[in-house]
Structures are given as C-alpha cells and as structure tokens.
Amino acid sequence: WCRQNGHAENQIHEMYSLGIHVGTLYSCVGILSSKIGDVVVDSIPNSISFLGNELLVGDFSQDASVRHPESTLMGVKSLMGSRITPQEIHEKPDMTQLGPFPIHESIRSPTFDPSVQFQMADADHNSTRLNLKDYFRCIYSNIYQKLQTEVQMDHEAIICVPSHSDDTIRELMKSAATESGFRVRRVTNEETMALFVQHIPDSSDEETYLIVDWGATHLTLAIVIMEDGIMEMRKSASYPLIRGNTCVQHLMQDVVERFHKQHPSLAPPSPSSLRRLWLACERALKTLTTQAHAPITVEAFLPEVDLEMTVTRAKMEAMCGPVLDSVVTTAREFLMSELKGGEVKGICYAGGPVGMPGLHRRMQRAFPSATHHMNVSPQHAVALGAAKLMRKLAAAAPPPPPPPPP
Secondary structure, three states: OOOOOOOOHHHHHOOEEEEEEEOOOEEEEEEEEOOOEEEEEEEEEOEEEEEOOEEEEOHHHHHHHOOOHHHEEEOHHHHOOOOOOHHHHOOOOOHHHOOOOOEOOOOOOOOOOOOOEEEEEOOOOOEEEEEHHHHHHHHHHHHHHHHHHHOOOOOEEEEEEOOOOOHHHHHHHHHHHHHOOOEEEEEEEHHHHHHHOOOOOOOOOOEEEEEEEEOOOOEEEEEEEEEOOEEEEEEEEEEOOOOOHHHHHHHHHHHHHHHHHHOOOOOOOOHHHHHHHHHHHHHHHHHHOOOOEEEEEEEEEEOOEEEEEEEEHHHHHHHOHHHHHHHHHHHHHHHHHHOHHHOOOEEEEEOOHHHOHHHHHHHHHHOOOOEEEOOOOOOOHHHHHHHHHHHHHHHHOOOOOOOOOO
C-alpha cells in the first residue's frame, strides 16, 4: 500500500490503530494513522483450498476454487450460531455458491458448534480435517502475512464478531487471531462498530439507532442504545433467507441469458467458467455501489470466446427490486415489534450489498424522520469503527508490554 500510494515504508510505523473485520466471504482491515490518514485493506478472501496435500488460503484459494470447488472451504462464518445438523448444511439453498461444507461423518453434533470438523480432500484423494478454530486461524494468519508484507507494522488490534456470538465463539476467535500473530486488545460486536465509526456527538439523552448489516448470506438487524457516548446492544435478529448473494445470482443469470442470445449455437459454459463469472459479478456489484456502470469480463468463458459486457446500476436495482423491498419491510417489522412506535434516531449501514443507492432511497422513504448515516462506506464501516475504538483505547492507556519469549 505504501509503495502504491507514494509513501515511504517507514511512515507506517507512526501512530496507528488497527481494526479487523472477518466477514462471511471477505475480510476487511481498517488502519487509522495520524501520519498517512485512513487506510483500508479489503477484499481479502476468506477461503481455504486443499490441493496437492497442502492448504491454500486467501487469493491463492480463490484462484484454486475456480477449478476445484469441491476442495475449497468458504463462507463458514454464515454457519456460526446456527442450530443446524450436518445433513441440513447440504440442503441449505444457495450454499453451493459459497462452497462445499463437507462435515466429517464421525461428528454427530445436534447443533453447529466449534467441535464440528470439516473434511477436505483433493483430486488425489489426500484428505485433512479442519475445525472452526483451524479455519479462522488460517484466515487470520493470511491477514497477518498480508499486512506484514504490504504494510509492515506492529499488530495490536481489535477484532469484530457478530452480536449473536456467545463467549465460546468470542474466545475461539480471539485465540485464533492471537495464535496467528496478532495482539488482540478487545473482541467487540460488528453492529456497534458500524455505529461507533459514525461521527455522532455524545448526548446525555438516550438515543436509539438501527443497524442494518446486510452481507452475502444473511441480513442482521440490531437496535443499539447510545447515551453519553456509551453503546448498549438492546436487540438483534438475523434473517438467513435475505441474502446479498441473491443480487449476484440475478446479475449472473441476466449475463448468461444475454450471452446465450449473442451466441445461441455454442455449448453451455463449464462449471469453472460459471465460477469465474460469479466472481466477476461479485466485483461488478461492489463497483455499482459507487458507480453507474460496471464492466463484467471473463476471458475464455467458452473455448476461444471471451465474455465482455457492461451492466448499469439502474438495471441491477430493477432486477434486485424484490429483495431490496424485503430488506425494508423486514426492518420496519423488526422495529415495530421491538420499539413502541417503531421510531429511531438514526440508521447505520454495514456490509457490501447494503451500499446500493436503491436500498438507501427505499430506507429513506420508509423512515423519513431518521438520520441515515452514510458518510462511511458500509463495506468498511465495521473495520474502521474497530480501528477508531482501538485509537481511543490506545490514547486512554498504553498497551501492556509483550510477554517475554519462552
């Protein structure tokens, strides 16, 4: 990052604060520095592949998943906190778009918990098993190596977890990050960090905020109470049937239909080509949150035929109109059931698909009296909020010295 933006590499060693948000499919790291400003390292894939009797993590795993999806593990975070049996995992809709979840047959857990193990095998029939801590240790280690290579800094950080995570999950995530090289200052809720990052002045009056966290695999709504700068999580709910990936599916189906109209006599694309198209549609959806047009390019989509198209934000929002309406309707029903009158002081947003302007317009029409905080990109809000809290804690008290080497 320093090389790309013209900063000397030693500049990053100035005062900084680090916040880490491990999402369902991608991770984001927020860095606040008094010397070089705010830095965001995002789009770090949370995937692991087992090939050639070795584990590939992050970008290497995402590249391998194109041709070896059966050997790739991703989206595991979407199962955390779920009361789900191993058999049901294979029956969940749209799970094939996230990657396989091969549960080892010897595990007979009535709920999905940290003891569940994932069975991974490559084409040569080599196999290995990973539990939840192994998975997240690989993810945090990949983030650590990426920061060490690109940014070169000390790694004291605040990490974020969903508000529904119990103490076992929080300790597991902290342990995984610590064993990866990070010095974890605190484990905090994702939803409160989405509020904390906003520049909201402290008030002695009790103020109520709605947090809309919409990711790839579920929608999370949370009510947070703020008084004198202190935040309290009052209520949260998760809706796994309202998926941001639905927007990617609509876009992908439209692109495939348009491509077939252009090339009606050609054979259908291979699974690996469709996987590359899925990744291209993910990037396009991210681009459309800030731009009116986005290119979609897949080289050799068919033998000797490239796919090159452009999608507009207006068409994307028209295709996703029903799912955007469902987000607004669910938010309204959630507030009416939890708050008298259903009124809130403000609404904050987090997650990738939630950045779509069409959703913001719908939310503003549905909640005209609320202040809609959109100064910070929803994709970066949680990580930057954690980094902001890290800065506040560092200013209040210096961190403890590192333990002596064994």
